[in-house]
Amino acid sequence: MIKNDLFLKALRGETVERPPVWMMRQAGRYLPDFMKLKAKYDFFTRCRTSELATEITVMPIHQVGTDAAILFSDILVVPQAMNIEVQMKPNFGPWLPNPIRDRKSLDQVIVPDVYEELGYVYEAIKMTKKELNDEVPLIGFAGSPWTIFCYCVQGQGSKNFDKAKEFCFTEPQMAHELLQKITDTTIAYLKGKVEAGVDAVQVFDSWGGMLSPVDYQEFSWPYIQQIIDALKDMIPVIAFGKGCWFALDVMAKSGASALGVDWTCSGRNARYLSGGNITLQGNFDPSRLFSPPKDIKRMVHEMIDEFGKDRYIVNLGHGILPNIPVENAKAFVEAVKEYK
Numbered sequence: 001m002i003k004n005d006l007f008l009k010a011l012r013g014e015t016v017e018r019p020p021v022w023m024m025r026q027a028g029r030y031l032p033d034f035m036k037l038k039a040k041y042d043f044f045t046r047c048r049t050s051e052l053a054t055e056i057t058v059m060p061i062h063q064v065g066t067d068a069a070i071l072f073s074d075i076l077v078v079p080q081a082m083n084i085e086v087q088m089k090p091n092f093g094p095w096l097p098n099p100i101r102d103r104k105s106l107d108q109v110i111v112p113d114v115y116e117e118l119g120y121v122y123e124a125i126k127m128t129k130k131e132l133n134d135e136v137p138l139i140g141f142a143g144s145p146w147t148i149f150c151y152c153v154q155g156q157g158s159k160n161f162d163k164a165k166e167f168c169f170t171e172p173q174m175a176h177e178l179l180q181k182i183t184d185t186t187i188a189y190l191k192g193k194v195e196a197g198v199d200a201v202q203v204f205d206s207w208g209g210m211l212s213p214v215d216y217q218e219f220s221w222p223y224i225q226q227i228i229d230a231l232k233d234m235i236p237v238i239a240f241g242k243g244c245w246f247a248l249d250v251m252a253k254s255g256a257s258a259l260g261v262d263w264t265c266s267g268r269n270a271r272y273l274s275g276g277n278i279t280l281q282g283n284f285d286p287s288r289l290f291s292p293p294k295d296i297k298r299m300v301h302e303m304i305d306e307f308g309k310d311r312y313i314v315n316l317g318h319g320i321l322p323n324i325p326v327e328n329a330k331a332f333v334e335a336v337k338e339y340k
């Protein structure tokens with residue numbers, strides 16, 4: 001049994017003495033000890049070496065005190081396993097030299113044997129679970145099919161993912177074929193993570209908000225729903241959609257245990273749109289961690305007051321930024337622990 005089970009209680013909707021707290025992208029980025037490992041090993045080496053992934057995963061538990069760990073890895077290991085080349089270029093980000101934009105490249109995309117291609121992730125989970133020693137739960141994750149599709153078609157990060165959207169609107173059948181391959185792989189991948197020992201999974205739809213509410217229901221949501229359907233009886237599922245407040249009503253009926261929201265939607269509005277019963281997670285503006293610690297603490301208490309302490313998981317509205325002072329990240333977590 002897990003000693004600190006606040007996070008799991010909140011996912012089950014149980015009453016808690018205070019809400020749990022973790023931060024998206026808490027493993028890595030802003031921690032000085034992570035920077036040392038980053039200087040020594042390239043990105044996919046850090047992902048593929050169980051010892052390194054484990055060390056990075058547990059860092060924020062010991063150094064910042066979050067109530068849950070999230071495995072150090074990346075959403076882009078999935079397309080990599082699907083026979084799509086993915087590089088991580090320093091100071092640039094993801095780079096996919098052969099983006100999927102026609103029938104020929106689409107036919108080369110495979111639905112892999114996840115145990116063969118992604119076994120290193122499962123090894124890292126097993127090692128991390130041992131290292132965590134049941135202190136806090138471990139979260140596994142995947143990108144949403146739409147968010148993975150964005151990188152596969154665009155070939156790199158983007159402000160608007162225009163090429164990904166162009167492919168959807170000019171070649172909808174091929175787009176859906178690719179989305180389905182990603183979905184099938186992701187379901188198998190996450191089932192493997194559950195078998196390896198994660199305690200919850202989060203689907204990151206980081207670029208769902210690039211779509212109009214109508215297009216979201218065609219190109220993103222149905223695939224997330226397939227993932228939830230396949231996993232919800234095995235493990236709690238958190239669906240995070242950045243900029244997807246417009247879909248909270250549909251998401252609340254999906255069987256997900258919790259919904260992640262970003263800072264552009266107030267806690268009050270998120271409660272209203274999601275019907276008031278489902279656990280919500282979020283939504284501190286990551287840039288607000290630049291504020292002095294005393295302001296962070298006040299704003300965190302106001303945020304908890306607005307969401308309510310139950311059925312709530314304190315988090316940021318998106319990933320922590322790389323240049324946040326560790327002291328400020330600590331203040332964020334401490335504020336939650338001090339909440340009365």
Ligand SMILES: Cc1c2[nH]c(c1CCC(=O)O)Cc1[nH]c(c(CCC(=O)O)c1C)Cc1[nH]c(c(CCC(=O)O)c1C)Cc1[nH]c(c(C)c1CCC(=O)O)C2
Pocket residue numbers: 023024025026027028029038042043070071072073074075076088092093094141143157204206318319
């Ligand atoms: C869109 C997305 C990606 N990756 C991820 C998302 C969804 C969440 C979000 O929207 O932030 C998710 C992710 N990526 C990473 C994690 C591990 C856990 C954690 O950091 O808490 C998680 C959960 C490590 C990483 N993934 C990446 C790094 C930085 C590269 C490095 O360390 O060398 C890390 C620690 C690289 C990456 N990976 C990705 C980008 C755009 C980049 C470059 C920009 C950046 O630095 O974040 C794709």
